[in-house]
Amino acid sequence: MSATRPKILGRALALVSLLAALLALPGTALADSRAEVSIMDDQLLLNATTQEQVDREMQTFVDLGVDRLRVSAFWNQVAPAPGARTRPAGFNAADPADPQYDFAALDRVVSSASSHGLRVMVSISTPLPVWASAEPGRNNPLWKPRPADFADFSEAVVRRYASLVDHWGIANEPNQGVWLQPQSDRSGVVAPHLYRGLVQAAYPRIKAIDPDSTALVGELAASGREGRGAKVSMRPLRFLLAMGCRDSRFRRIRGGRCKGFRPVPLDALGHHPYQLLLAPERRSRNRFDAAINDGRRLTTYLDRLIRTGALRPSRRRPNIFYTEFGYQTNPPDPFAGVSLSAQRSYLQQAAFIAYRTPRVRGLNQFRLTDGGLAGSGARRFEEFQSGLMFRDRRKKPSYAAFPHPFVIKGDRFFGHVRRGGAHRVRVERRSRRGAPFRMVAQVLTNGSGYFSFRLRGRRAGEYRYTYDAPAGTSAIVRVRS
Template identity: 35%
Template sequence: MAALFAAAPDTSESDLRPKTIILSLLILALMPAAAAASARQVALFQDDPLLVHQGGAIRAQTLDELQTLGVDAIKVQLNWSSVAPTGRRKPAGFDGSDPAAYPGFAPFDGFVADAQAQGFRVMIALSPPVPGWATARKGDREGEDRPSAKEFARFVEAAGRRYPTVDLWTLWNEPNHPGYLYPQATSKRVLYSPRLYRGLMRATTAGLRRSGHSGDRVLFGELLPIGKSKIFRRNTVKPVLWLRELFCLDSRWRPYRGRTARLHGCNGYRKLTGFNGFAYHPYTRAQGPRAVEPSRDDATIRSIGRITRALDIARRKRRIGGPRMSVWNTEFDFQSNPPDRFGARLARIPGFMGESEWMAYRNPRVASHSQYTLLDAPLGPGGDTSTWQGGLRFASGKVKKGVYAAYRLPLFVRLLGPNAVEVWGAARPGGAGAIVQVQERRGRSPYRSLGGPITVKSAQGYFKARFRLMRASRRDFRFTSGEHASWAVKAANR
């Protein structure tokens, strides 16, 4: 047992008796072991404005920066309406499966080529808005109203043919939000968006198969984590409830039958196939990753197990095919105050980031951890903060204090007793072979090393170490890797 811990001698606190050490180690030996961890989580990043829409020079600069941050893969939203012809009616003779028929692919071409040239894996999200000619309400400017699954299959095929080197795809954006898929429910308050999404799922696998991508990683979901308590056309829907409806299962996880099945569009339900992962946006409220969700049908970063349980039940009931699914965190961050007065306080975000990634790391089903945007969006007129403020930098380009460092070198320290801690972190840019040094201090005294240098073995840079030291809860902890130091944190009770 002693081999699991590195001792931290402290001559300034020599009253630590041998009995206290033995008792502390005995308590630690009796603690349950942590669950199997997801040490190979992909570091996923997204910032479409910088990487797609502001030209090659900005893209090159951004890719270089992401490389120094240790990013593995980059997600981009391939918005259907951005690349397709516009108008209320589909152009005469338009072949939606032919990539040459789309006028708007060029900015995405540049991104895919440049990102792959620098060694990044590219994830393409086949996303709304929908062209006005491909919705049930012709000329729909929002591009959300009952998209045509047939036309979408053709668009997916065109995208697959355009990007033969891409092998990671995901479907839609937050389909449980009425701004992306409408209506969420019928006038009788029966959920409707999951029915629409089932059609889009079948269209996606058909389009990718026809374009030669049948062996790729294909994700579905992309759900937001918290929904409204009541079902209406323009209300967001709780993700676990939405998943039950997607698989035509009732509140007790039983398949709909008879009249109920007809009411929910579930007559003749066919098992969904062709997907091998689930995409999710496990955002938390501004109070951070420990904040309790409004209901058990909501799921944030701390409760992804609710999502995997739903997927496992659906698989057991033959509502979806394939192996047990991993969950990909494909969009995540903390909107900050400043500038958003409703966001998390800036000083608390570095700690939130480390604890959130630690939570995901402990779940062996989680395949990625995501950061949504490098740069905040500019504020709206009159300081309107309805734009996105979750970047590592402010809109001016200034680094957010602590936040940037917490992404590069995430850290979480938990108390294992009054005189022991477990230090978890990631030397993200270095990966396997990186050398890290854990340090601690009390008050404003200089930092000192805890144990010796640690050689990282994980390709994604993750490491974990345990230390004995007096009054651990009163100390600050950090680690160094190369020329960089992590943000300092206190040990937490977990």
């Protein structure tokens, strides 16, 4: 007998023992996360001119393993006479059947998403028609929306789509000057108080019509700036404090714009945890920002605001949904893009971070295709270039990895089979490029396709995982030591 044969047999027996242990002890291999995967691409979908175009994109989302579509109901695109200073005569803003409304583009998108088996979130969003501003003479579609008018619009949207939609976002990034103004003035912050008024007006209307739905409050951008001004965006945790009329130590503020304060209702918190050019594992330098690896900080603020009576949730510990996220790439954006390979890696790492963050129940991919290009210099790239495809629909490397993210951290293996439900996954390794892959573990995902386990004695090499029904293979992860 060859002197090497017992060693080979020993390794084979060890592998069999490892597989038996992993399959016999599902607690080591099964994740408990139910976090959904959503996608958003308003420019692509709302600008489509035919139902066939929209249906094609929905099928792409299904093929990528997406669970939910997020789409915006832009107030000034749906309501009549958006540039007028006075409300159109005879217009009933709370009635979705009013003939002056134009829901055609949104109808195409929502109906297609539902027919393709996707859950739907509609964000009821500014810009507003000028006539709905508290100061219409400014001709500013972001300036001081009147809560009563916003509530009417919210009612119309929910009445129209309640049978097809189960998540409602109340506004979009109200801590950003490009979505709500003024952010602040000489006397202090303004936008958090404006937003509180919008939530308090819209939330009861939403729940009266669709009581089993989830109304998401916040929808804040991950960062802001210091200083004051109508367009100077606020840091998200400062915004939440001000919205709840609490100071930095969570003590009640009773004067100024907080007179007559009432707690802010919510079912869940929506958040946009962009980290822009930095790796997702990096934490925000400013303690009032909240990027994707600051989830525990965000949760702490949420819970303290609830305990101090600033927020009134419908459940004791509301969930958090990351409803917008992504990485812009270079190419095409040389100013604010990461490399194509970094985007592929960062999106997978972000999936692992969201998975391990308590109470995060959703992660969004912002854009299927890159935004349009116009102008020159940095202004040419004002639209986000965070798609999984270039504008001409050439696929970026992240496209192939998106249906099955794979991350290895130390001896921890994480993956998510986004297409289908539960799967049996084969984790494979090869020692070097060109060598054959050999199975090192076989694990069961949970019902949402997640798996996470430790592989003791993990060796250097290249790893991937494969699965069936439908068949797929993850990207390769290289481990050096």
